[in-house]
Amino acid sequence: MFPKTDLTSTKAWGALAAHAEEMKKTQMRQLFADDAKRFDKYHLQLENILFDYSKNIITDKTLTLLQSLAKECQCRKLLQRCSGPKRSMPPKAAPYYIPRCATSPANRCCSMGRT
Incomplete structure:
Protein backbone atom coordinates (compact mmCIF):
# COMPACT_ATOMS: atom_id res chain seq x y z
CA MET A 1 0.00 0.00 0.00
CA PHE A 2 1.18 3.50 -0.78
CA PRO A 3 1.78 5.69 2.30
CA LYS A 4 -0.73 8.48 2.89
CA THR A 5 0.69 11.91 3.49
CA ASP A 6 -1.11 14.89 4.96
CA LEU A 7 0.17 17.67 2.70
CA THR A 8 -0.27 20.31 5.36
CA SER A 9 2.13 18.54 7.72
CA THR A 10 5.09 18.43 5.30
CA LYS A 11 8.11 20.74 5.41
CA ALA A 12 7.50 21.64 1.77
CA TRP A 13 3.95 22.78 2.60
CA GLY A 14 5.29 25.03 5.36
CA ALA A 15 7.78 26.60 2.96
CA LEU A 16 5.06 27.03 0.34
CA ALA A 17 2.72 28.64 2.88
CA ALA A 18 5.43 31.09 3.94
CA HIS A 19 6.10 31.90 0.28
CA ALA A 20 2.36 32.45 -0.30
CA GLU A 21 2.36 35.04 2.51
CA GLU A 22 5.29 36.84 0.84
CA MET A 23 3.54 36.75 -2.53
CA LYS A 24 0.36 38.38 -1.18
CA LYS A 25 2.08 41.75 -1.55
CA THR A 26 3.03 41.05 -5.17
CA GLN A 27 1.18 42.79 -7.99
CA MET A 28 0.66 41.01 -11.31
CA ARG A 29 1.51 44.21 -13.15
CA GLN A 30 4.92 44.29 -11.44
CA LEU A 31 5.67 40.65 -12.32
CA PHE A 32 5.13 41.40 -16.02
CA ALA A 33 7.13 44.65 -15.75
CA ASP A 34 10.06 42.80 -14.15
CA ASP A 35 10.10 40.00 -16.72
CA ALA A 36 9.31 40.78 -20.36
CA LYS A 37 9.50 37.05 -21.18
CA ARG A 38 7.10 35.98 -18.45
CA PHE A 39 4.62 34.43 -20.87
CA ASP A 40 7.42 32.44 -22.53
CA LYS A 41 8.50 31.04 -19.14
CA TYR A 42 5.07 30.27 -17.73
CA HIS A 43 3.05 28.56 -20.40
CA LEU A 44 2.74 25.17 -22.02
CA GLN A 45 1.22 24.30 -25.33
CA ILE A 58 3.94 32.78 -9.26
CA THR A 59 7.70 32.94 -9.61
CA ASP A 60 10.48 30.46 -10.25
CA LYS A 61 10.64 30.02 -6.48
CA THR A 62 6.94 29.07 -6.43
CA LEU A 63 7.53 26.34 -9.00
CA THR A 64 10.58 25.06 -7.10
CA LEU A 65 8.54 24.86 -3.89
CA LEU A 66 5.68 23.06 -5.67
CA GLN A 67 8.18 20.55 -7.07
CA SER A 68 9.56 20.03 -3.56
CA LEU A 69 6.05 19.33 -2.29
CA ALA A 70 5.41 16.82 -5.08
CA LYS A 71 8.74 15.14 -4.33
CA GLU A 72 8.08 14.98 -0.59
CA CYS A 73 4.68 13.38 -1.23
CA GLN A 74 6.23 10.92 -3.68
CA CYS A 75 3.85 11.95 -6.45
CA ARG A 76 6.11 10.53 -9.17
CA LYS A 77 5.97 7.09 -7.54
CA LEU A 78 2.20 7.36 -7.26
CA LEU A 79 1.86 8.23 -10.94
CA GLN A 80 4.13 5.33 -11.87
CA ARG A 81 2.08 3.02 -9.70
CA CYS A 82 -1.15 4.21 -11.29
CA SER A 83 0.35 3.73 -14.72
CA GLY A 84 1.77 0.39 -13.65
CA PRO A 85 3.74 -1.90 -15.88
CA LYS A 86 2.85 -1.76 -19.53
CA ARG A 87 -0.01 -4.15 -20.03
CA SER A 88 -1.96 -5.33 -22.94
CA MET A 89 -5.43 -3.92 -22.53
CA PRO A 90 -8.28 -3.46 -24.96
CA PRO A 91 -8.27 0.08 -26.41
CA LYS A 92 -11.76 0.75 -25.08
CA ALA A 93 -10.62 -0.03 -21.51
CA ALA A 94 -7.63 2.37 -21.43
CA PRO A 95 -9.58 5.59 -20.74
CA TYR A 96 -11.16 3.99 -17.67
CA TYR A 97 -8.00 2.57 -16.11
CA ILE A 98 -6.14 5.71 -14.96
CA PRO A 99 -9.16 7.57 -13.48
CA ARG A 100 -10.19 4.43 -11.60
CA CYS A 101 -6.63 3.98 -10.30
CA ALA A 102 -6.31 7.64 -9.29
CA THR A 103 -9.57 7.60 -7.34
CA SER A 104 -8.99 4.27 -5.63
CA PRO A 105 -8.59 4.80 -1.85
CA ALA A 106 -5.66 2.35 -1.86
CA ASN A 107 -3.72 4.61 -4.24
CA ARG A 108 -4.18 8.01 -2.62
CA CYS A 109 -0.95 9.37 -1.18
CA CYS A 110 -1.80 13.01 -0.69
CA SER A 111 -5.02 13.22 1.25
CA MET A 112 -4.80 16.84 2.43
CA GLY A 113 -6.24 15.70 5.74
CA ARG A 114 -9.18 13.90 4.16
CA THR A 115 -9.81 10.21 4.65
Whole structure:
Protein backbone atom coordinates (compact mmCIF):
# COMPACT_ATOMS: atom_id res chain seq x y z
CA MET A 1 0.00 0.00 0.00
CA PHE A 2 1.18 3.50 -0.78
CA PRO A 3 1.78 5.69 2.30
CA LYS A 4 -0.73 8.48 2.89
CA THR A 5 0.69 11.91 3.49
CA ASP A 6 -1.11 14.89 4.96
CA LEU A 7 0.17 17.67 2.70
CA THR A 8 -0.27 20.31 5.36
CA SER A 9 2.13 18.54 7.72
CA THR A 10 5.09 18.43 5.30
CA LYS A 11 8.11 20.74 5.41
CA ALA A 12 7.50 21.64 1.77
CA TRP A 13 3.95 22.78 2.60
CA GLY A 14 5.29 25.03 5.36
CA ALA A 15 7.78 26.60 2.96
CA LEU A 16 5.06 27.03 0.34
CA ALA A 17 2.72 28.64 2.88
CA ALA A 18 5.43 31.09 3.94
CA HIS A 19 6.10 31.90 0.28
CA ALA A 20 2.36 32.45 -0.30
CA GLU A 21 2.36 35.04 2.51
CA GLU A 22 5.29 36.84 0.84
CA MET A 23 3.54 36.75 -2.53
CA LYS A 24 0.36 38.38 -1.18
CA LYS A 25 2.08 41.75 -1.55
CA THR A 26 3.03 41.05 -5.17
CA GLN A 27 1.18 42.79 -7.99
CA MET A 28 0.66 41.01 -11.31
CA ARG A 29 1.51 44.21 -13.15
CA GLN A 30 4.92 44.29 -11.44
CA LEU A 31 5.67 40.65 -12.32
CA PHE A 32 5.13 41.40 -16.02
CA ALA A 33 7.13 44.65 -15.75
CA ASP A 34 10.06 42.80 -14.15
CA ASP A 35 10.10 40.00 -16.72
CA ALA A 36 9.31 40.78 -20.36
CA LYS A 37 9.50 37.05 -21.18
CA ARG A 38 7.10 35.98 -18.45
CA PHE A 39 4.62 34.43 -20.87
CA ASP A 40 7.42 32.44 -22.53
CA LYS A 41 8.50 31.04 -19.14
CA TYR A 42 5.07 30.27 -17.73
CA HIS A 43 3.05 28.56 -20.40
CA LEU A 44 2.74 25.17 -22.02
CA GLN A 45 1.22 24.30 -25.33
CA LEU A 46 0.16 20.78 -26.17
CA GLU A 47 -1.07 20.64 -29.73
CA ASN A 48 -4.03 23.08 -29.84
CA ILE A 49 -4.34 23.51 -26.08
CA LEU A 50 -2.62 26.46 -24.40
CA PHE A 51 -1.98 26.41 -20.65
CA ASP A 52 -1.12 30.00 -19.75
CA TYR A 53 -0.19 30.26 -16.11
CA SER A 54 1.78 33.49 -16.56
CA LYS A 55 -1.25 35.37 -15.27
CA ASN A 56 -0.95 33.74 -11.86
CA ILE A 57 1.08 35.27 -9.08
CA ILE A 58 3.94 32.78 -9.26
CA THR A 59 7.70 32.94 -9.61
CA ASP A 60 10.48 30.46 -10.25
CA LYS A 61 10.64 30.02 -6.48
CA THR A 62 6.94 29.07 -6.43
CA LEU A 63 7.53 26.34 -9.00
CA THR A 64 10.58 25.06 -7.10
CA LEU A 65 8.54 24.86 -3.89
CA LEU A 66 5.68 23.06 -5.67
CA GLN A 67 8.18 20.55 -7.07
CA SER A 68 9.56 20.03 -3.56
CA LEU A 69 6.05 19.33 -2.29
CA ALA A 70 5.41 16.82 -5.08
CA LYS A 71 8.74 15.14 -4.33
CA GLU A 72 8.08 14.98 -0.59
CA CYS A 73 4.68 13.38 -1.23
CA GLN A 74 6.23 10.92 -3.68
CA CYS A 75 3.85 11.95 -6.45
CA ARG A 76 6.11 10.53 -9.17
CA LYS A 77 5.97 7.09 -7.54
CA LEU A 78 2.20 7.36 -7.26
CA LEU A 79 1.86 8.23 -10.94
CA GLN A 80 4.13 5.33 -11.87
CA ARG A 81 2.08 3.02 -9.70
CA CYS A 82 -1.15 4.21 -11.29
CA SER A 83 0.35 3.73 -14.72
CA GLY A 84 1.77 0.39 -13.65
CA PRO A 85 3.74 -1.90 -15.88
CA LYS A 86 2.85 -1.76 -19.53
CA ARG A 87 -0.01 -4.15 -20.03
CA SER A 88 -1.96 -5.33 -22.94
CA MET A 89 -5.43 -3.92 -22.53
CA PRO A 90 -8.28 -3.46 -24.96
CA PRO A 91 -8.27 0.08 -26.41
CA LYS A 92 -11.76 0.75 -25.08
CA ALA A 93 -10.62 -0.03 -21.51
CA ALA A 94 -7.63 2.37 -21.43
CA PRO A 95 -9.58 5.59 -20.74
CA TYR A 96 -11.16 3.99 -17.67
CA TYR A 97 -8.00 2.57 -16.11
CA ILE A 98 -6.14 5.71 -14.96
CA PRO A 99 -9.16 7.57 -13.48
CA ARG A 100 -10.19 4.43 -11.60
CA CYS A 101 -6.63 3.98 -10.30
CA ALA A 102 -6.31 7.64 -9.29
CA THR A 103 -9.57 7.60 -7.34
CA SER A 104 -8.99 4.27 -5.63
CA PRO A 105 -8.59 4.80 -1.85
CA ALA A 106 -5.66 2.35 -1.86
CA ASN A 107 -3.72 4.61 -4.24
CA ARG A 108 -4.18 8.01 -2.62
CA CYS A 109 -0.95 9.37 -1.18
CA CYS A 110 -1.80 13.01 -0.69
CA SER A 111 -5.02 13.22 1.25
CA MET A 112 -4.80 16.84 2.43
CA GLY A 113 -6.24 15.70 5.74
CA ARG A 114 -9.18 13.90 4.16
CA THR A 115 -9.81 10.21 4.65
